[in-house]
Amino acid sequence: MKGIQDYYPDHFAQCYGCGRLNEHGHQIKTNWNGAETITKFVPKTYHTAIPGFVYGGLLASLIDCHGTGSAALALAKAKNIVLDKSNAPRCVTASLQVKYLKPTPIGSEIEIKGIISEITERKVKVSCELFADDMLCVTGEVIAVLVPDNFGKPKNANLQ
Numbered sequence: 001m002k003g004i005q006d007y008y009p010d011h012f013a014q015c016y017g018c019g020r021l022n023e024h025g026h027q028i029k030t031n032w033n034g035a036e037t038i039t040k041f042v043p044k045t046y047h048t049a050i051p052g053f054v055y056g057g058l059l060a061s062l063i064d065c066h067g068t069g070s071a072a073l074a075l076a077k078a079k080n081i082v083l084d085k086s087n088a089p090r091c092v093t094a095s096l097q098v099k100y101l102k103p104t105p106i107g108s109e110i111e112i113k114g115i116i117s118e119i120t121e122r123k124v125k126v127s128c129e130l131f132a133d134d135m136l137c138v139t140g141e142v143i144a145v146l147v148p149d150n151f152g153k154p155k156n157a158n159l160q
């Protein structure tokens, strides 16, 4: 299934957590689910912290990129952008806070919900809840900031 990440411009699609063009990355997909956002991910055994449980850094990384993806969805909605090939807004993480409430079991599908708690012209705050086996294991808060669409593009790209 496609996510907001499939609408990022190519030069913003290399991120390890969510870049569709990063073959070594997590390639998460973030979508609306009613008023909330959602992503799903199945950790591999090599994502182990201690046997049976997921490494916390991976979980932080998933929350990070689900947060920036949720922020992009929220900004697209607020600005009435109809998502087409590569016109999604792109956000970078300004702040990431994670609370590990319970060990996260490995082997089942992880689900992360996002709630847009604040949105301005350029900044979005997203509260995240991470579930495994329907158990709330981790919460997080991401502050994401919009980057200009042409950031990182070669300056003379239109001359080539």
Ligand SMILES: CCCCCCCC/C=C\CCCCCCCC(=O)SCCNC(=O)CCNC(=O)[C@H](O)C(C)(C)COP(=O)(O)OP(=O)(O)OC[C@H]1O[C@@H](n2cnc3c(N)ncnc32)[C@H](O)[C@@H]1OP(=O)(O)O
Pocket (backbone or CB within 6 Å): 012, 015, 017, 064, 065, 068, 090, 091, 092, 093, 094, 095, 120, 122, 123, 143, 145, 147, 151, 152
């Ligand atoms: C990868 C490097 C990124 C480089 C920079 C952008 C290039 C984009 C290129 C490609 C995008 C794809 C990237 C994938 C993203 C996936 C997730 C990651 O792994 S991201 C990597 C980790 N994050 C950083 O390395 C950000 C480093 N920080 C910065 O570059 C700046 O500090 C930035 C852009 C976050 C903000 O700088 P300002 O000068 O543009 O804007 P100001 O005015 O400082 O902040 C805007 C609003 O955000 C709040 N804000 C900023 N930092 C905050 C913080 N730490 N905590 C709380 N609020 C913060 C401010 O208070 C302000 O809020 P008010 O508009 O006044 O309401």
